Amino acid sequence: QEHLVESGGGVVQPGRSLRLSCAASGFTFRDYGLHWVRQAPGEGLEWAALIWNDGSNKNYADSVKGRFTISRDNSRNTLYLQMNSLRVEDTAVYYCTRDIWGSDAFDLWGQGTTVTVSP
């Protein structure tokens, strides 16, 4: 079975850093583009970042650009999100998601990891 499992969430003060991880299993990790999607408490979904299957291209939402860095290790089947200069408004559940094969949609989601930024 195909799985994505996030980890690394927690409570952090504004201005601090946190690194999220997403471990994949059950599929050929290096063949797929991956994204981070977040959801603030009681709010809707917000796309945050994407990385191509080979890591050669990365894109970010304006809200995280310059502060967050997406990366992947295809030898470890793991996706990362380095979050620096965290703000209260970054508080959310962070989901790791996979691009559907041959198209553009999120067909596989992790269970999410919660990040709380609080003074």
Added chain:
Amino acid sequence: QSALTQPRSVSGSPGQSVTISCTGTSSDVGGYNYVSWYQQHPGKVPKLMIYDISKRPSGVPDRFSGSRSGNTASLTISGLQADDEADYYCCSYAVNSRIFGGGTKLTVL
């Protein structure tokens, strides 16, 4: 990167049909054939229901269908069932980004 526009809520009775709209621009919804829809029950992970405007992933009932006219995409759910009650989000490809709608709460009366 403004969010796509969805109605806050829609409702329908069991067996009826409802349609949820998703309005963007020619730079996202109207410009690419990459509109997708997600269902999210409270406290659960989102689930892909429609991709490429109108395609259904394996396992999604054919009661769910998608379409697009101009800069507005639509999700139609026919034969409403109690379990369809959930939040629904559209999402569109845009150059160097992806854009979600604000979400629509579907209530099955």
